[in-house]
Amino acid sequence: MIEIKNLCKRFGSTEALKSLTLTIPAGQVYGLIGPNGAGKTTTMSILATLLSADSGTAVVNGVDVAKEPRKVRRVIGYMPDFFGVYDGLTAREYLSFFASAYRIPEEKHERLVNDLLELVNLKDKADTFVDNLSRGMKQRLALARCLVHNPQVLILDEPASGLDPRARAEVKEVIRQLKYMGKTILISSHILPELAEICDQVGILENGRLVVSGPVSDITSGSQETRIINVEVYENQKEMLEYLHKYPGVLQADKIEKGVRLIFKGKREEQQRLLKSLIEKNYPILQFAVQPGSLEDTFLAVTGEGETI
Amino acid sequence: MIEANPVLLKELRQRFRNYKAPLIFFIYLLVIGGFILAAMYLDWRHFPSTFNPSRSREIFIVLSLVQLIMLAFVTPGLTAGTISGERERQTLNVLLTTDLTPGGIVISKMISSCSFTLLLLVSTLPLYSIVLIYGGISPWQLLAVFSFYVVTMFLFAAIGMASSAFFRRTGVSTVTSYAVTAFLLAGTAFLAMFIYEVTVSNVYPRPDTLPAAAQLLLDINPVVVLMCILGEGPMLDKHADWFLPYWLIYTLFYLISGLILLWWGSLRLNPLRKKSNY
Ligand SMILES: Nc1ncnc2c1ncn2[C@@H]1O[C@H](COP(=O)(O)OP(=O)(O)OP(=O)(O)O)[C@@H](O)[C@H]1O
Ligand SMILES: [Mg+2]
Numbered sequence: 001m002i003e004i005k006n007l008c009k010r011f012g013s014t015e016a017l018k019s020l021t022l023t024i025p026a027g028q029v030y031g032l033i034g035p036n037g038a039g040k041t042t043t044m045s046i047l048a049t050l051l052s053a054d055s056g057t058a059v060v061n062g063v064d065v066a067k068e069p070r071k072v073r074r075v076i077g078y079m080p081d082f083f084g085v086y087d088g089l090t091a092r093e094y095l096s097f098f099a100s101a102y103r104i105p106e107e108k109h110e111r112l113v114n115d116l117l118e119l120v121n122l123k124d125k126a127d128t129f130v131d132n133l134s135r136g137m138k139q140r141l142a143l144a145r146c147l148v149h150n151p152q153v154l155i156l157d158e159p160a161s162g163l164d165p166r167a168r169a170e171v172k173e174v175i176r177q178l179k180y181m182g183k184t185i186l187i188s189s190h191i192l193p194e195l196a197e198i199c200d201q202v203g204i205l206e207n208g209r210l211v212v213s214g215p216v217s218d219i220t221s222g223s224q225e226t227r228i229i230n231v232e233v234y235e236n237q238k239e240m241l242e243y244l245h246k247y248p249g250v251l252q253a254d255k256i257e258k259g260v261r262l263i264f265k266g267k268r269e270e271q272q273r274l275l276k277s278l279i280e281k282n283y284p285i286l287q288f289a290v291q292p293g294s295l296e297d298t299f300l301a302v303t304g305e306g307e308t309i
Numbered sequence: 310m311i312e313a314n315p316v317l318l319k320e321l322r323q324r325f326r327n328y329k330a331p332l333i334f335f336i337y338l339l340v341i342g343g344f345i346l347a348a349m350y351l352d353w354r355h356f357p358s359t360f361n362p363s364r365s366r367e368i369f370i371v372l373s374l375v376q377l378i379m380l381a382f383v384t385p386g387l388t389a390g391t392i393s394g395e396r397e398r399q400t401l402n403v404l405l406t407t408d409l410t411p412g413g414i415v416i417s418k419m420i421s422s423c424s425f426t427l428l429l430l431v432s433t434l435p436l437y438s439i440v441l442i443y444g445g446i447s448p449w450q451l452l453a454v455f456s457f458y459v460v461t462m463f464l465f466a467a468i469g470m471a472s473s474a475f476f477r478r479t480g481v482s483t484v485t486s487y488a489v490t491a492f493l494l495a496g497t498a499f500l501a502m503f504i505y506e507v508t509v510s511n512v513y514p515r516p517d518t519l520p521a522a523a524q525l526l527l528d529i530n531p532v533v534v535l536m537c538i539l540g541e542g543p544m545l546d547k548h549a550d551w552f553l554p555y556w557l558i559y560t561l562f563y564l565i566s567g568l569i570l571l572w573w574g575s576l577r578l579n580p581l582r583k584k585s586n587y
Binding site for chain 1: 314315316318319322323326327398399400402403404405406407408409410580581
């Protein structure tokens, strides 16, 4: 169970998270999707007690991340987006080291390490030095490492990035098994298709804001109430942008070449009211176009992430 | 100390499995052994077939100084990369999300580095026995010198630890810790001399004691203190025991500053502290 409420974080002048609110029920797999710089790693670092938020709260299994970080550390398994491994240690010793770091008694290590290596399919590499493992193997070893203390919650930052399709499938398989074991999992990626099959819910994060969040089927089918609308004007672009920023239901509004691209959440009547109010405000509207297709398609088109798969 | 165990074990494993460990031992012993053999050879050339305890004392002094300088080279180098190295290899974050506390991590890394240096020190004992056989020094003096090394090594190692917790890059951390070590070794003496020159040297009649700053600087200078332990005269006129015996001041200063540095290092390691990194 993860509850994030109004989480804000800024680095100098960049606002990495703008009042992020997000709830993940126990036992669910939640996929956090967003382009580079959206704030995925920032969110996960805060949950992993590696970064302190400026304001807002993050609660993991009922424990506040900022107030009792040590308690949180015991219930989460965290896999960072970039990580290194120690040289001069074998895979077995590596896992055993982390087991002792979580104060698991020595006599339980052998069984635990064997089970974990089995789970991530690295049994035959048990006595290989970790720095000699391939990237995919390291990634799977890191997954095993997250599980050493049998945490209820897993926070996996782009666990499949930089892997070939086969290695990616293997990582996904492990995550599927973890879901089966009843873990609550927060997983990030910058491509939705990668997560669609294994997640119960996904959220799209852009510029530190959760643009949409909901069951995967809603987002991929286009039946959701959130849509992307391009409003084209020939002047007063700036004023309209400011107006839209304050308009209820507008999740995000960005300047595009000839107007504003906005992500709007609301029923059809509310969309109609939005258009009406824009006209009443006398903005010289040329076009008010809801982008066709599912939100996923649109999102991919807008952020240009579609090709990377 | 229980929580220090896993990191300590891992560090020791990594440290001693590495090809660097035997290499450091080899070079260390080679340098110190080389010095002692050269000194004995010169001694023998000048006075063949005589044993002179006073010259054996000289060899002992040279040996002790060389060992101090070697320690100053090895110790900060061993610790200056321990935390920044983990940062650079991107292994630190994961370590910090485990049940280990920053303090525990710092202490275990410290113990691992210090046990390596201790082993270096112990490995030079046979060389000392040569001097001991010739006479001129007492086993007590030898014990005092080794205790001095342990105390000195503690602060040198703590300087490296603190600087590696503070700086992001191992390079910067290494340079800084060597600079601070060099200041302790030489800078303090120069500064003491400078203070002495500007305040006391041309005052007549000379005051009976040194200015407090100069006194303190001399008391924390490893070379000066080592010389005192070996019974060599005051390096600077009027340098004598202050309100405490010189060795006690030295020990207290080194242990307390070392502990403060380690404590500060573990504060820096806490990811949730508010300040930004360097
Ligand atoms: N330590 C930092 N110092 C300054 N700015 C930072 C820092 N960490 C993140 N940022 C900024 O915060 C924003 C969010 O970054 P974050 O790493 O959370 O994005 P992300 O969604 O993980 O992106 P990616 O897909 O590239 O991993 C970015 O604009 C980034 O430049
Ligand atoms: Mg990231």
